[in-house]
Amino acid sequence: MPDDHHPGFAIWxxxxxxFPNPVGTFQLIFAxxxxxxxxxxxxxxxxxxxxxxxxxSSIGIADSYKFWLAVECTTExxxxxxxxxxxxxxxxxxxxxxxxxxxxxxxxIRLSAAxxxxxxxxxxxxxxxxxxxSFSANWGQTGKGRGFCSxxxxxxxxxxxxxxxxxxxxxxxxxxxxxxxxxxxKPDFDLHLDHPQPQTDKPRPEN
Numbered sequence: 001m002p003d004d005h006h007p008g009f010a011i012w013x014x015x016x017x018x019f020p021n022p023v024g025t026f027q028l029i030f031a032x033x034x035x036x037x038x039x040x041x042x043x044x045x046x047x048x049x050x051x052x053x054x055x056x057s058s059i060g061i062a063d064s065y066k067f068w069l070a071v072e073c074t075t076e077x078x079x080x081x082x083x084x085x086x087x088x089x090x091x092x093x094x095x096x097x098x099x100x101x102x103x104x105x106x107x108x109i110r111l112s113a114a115x116x117x118x119x120x121x122x123x124x125x126x127x128x129x130x131x132x133x134s135f136s137a138n139w140g141q142t143g144k145g146r147g148f149c150s151x152x153x154x155x156x157x158x159x160x161x162x163x164x165x166x167x168x169x170x171x172x173x174x175x176x177x178x179x180x181x182x183x184x185x186k187p188d189f190d191l192h193l194d195h196p197q198p199q200t201d202k203p204r205p206e207n
Contacts (some may be wrong), residue, residue, distance in 0.1 A: 005086070006054045009072055014049025022071050024146075026059035033093040035154040036065035041146045043085050044071065044113060051075045054086075063093045065153040085111040089135035089153045091128060098157065104128040107135035107153075115139075117148055125160040132160045 012021055012045055022043035029037040038059050056070035068088040075081055091104030105126035119140035125132050134156065139149040 005068075005088070006070065006072060009051050009052050010053040012049060012053045012073075012134070013056035014191060019045070019049040021049060021055050021071060022073075023055045023057045026057055026067060026069070028059060028061065029150075031061040031064040031195075033063050033095075035152070036061055036067075037147060037150065040067075040069045041142060041148045041167050042071055042085070042116075043067060043146055044081075045073065046081070048073050048075055048081060057156045060092065061143060064091075066090050066092055067153070069149055069151070071199045073122070083113040083116065084119070085113075085116045085139075087111070087137050087149060087151055089133075089151055089203055091133045091155055093155070095155070096129075098131055099129055104133040105131065109135070109137045111139065115131055116175040117141075128155060130159060131155065131157050132163055132179075134163070157178075 001177075012019075014021075022045045024109065026038045026040045029039060029189065038095045040057055044139040054070050054072045054075050056068060058066065058068040060066040066089070072084045072086060073081060074083075086105055086108060087106045090106045094102055094104070105139075107124045107125055107126045109122050111120075111122075116139065121138045123134060123136040132155075134152075134154045136152045137149055138152070139147060142148050148157050158166070
């Protein structure tokens with residue numbers, strides 16, 4: 001059965017002994033209305049049940065996030081197999097206090113086969129009314145011949161442009177701090193280069 005997110009691909013449907021499904025089950029790490037994280041393992045298979053197929057796993061957490069991971073596989077004319085990894089995330093909660101009346105946009109990241117065989121981190125942002133949702137993928141190898149991907153989503157009380165400006169300012173501040181006489185011995189989550197403190201409708205605890 002085809003899927004709108006995988007045009008031209010048929011869903012992976014093969015004998016599990018001859019063609020084991022290359023995508024595992026998601027493991028939930030944390031979730032609340034403002035963010036979530038889950039991990040999933042995957043393979044780049046050496047044999048396919050059809051010439052152009054995708055295998056996918058997903059996890060949905062009520063009033064939080066939904067994540068998907070898919071391996072798109074194509075047998076080329078010379079018999080070689082090419083791959084792309086497609087990961088997606090969507091914020092399923094909306095904050096009425098933020099003037100939101102619907103879930104957030106679906107955000108997607110694509111990885112080439114070369115990227116999937118290595119390790120890395122990517123992030124995309126999407127506007128959610130006058131705020132934004134972030135979606136990031138952190139991937140690498142398990143050491144057992146499989147890849148893994150950790151997917152994270154957060155909702156922020158700022159626009160995508162404001163978020164990017166804050167990231168750039170944090171980078172500049174971090175570079176300046178490294179040249180100064182004092183180092184931050186205690187990590188400050190607000191100053192993390194890529195993951196500033198997400199905002200929800202819950203009050204932030206005092207330090």
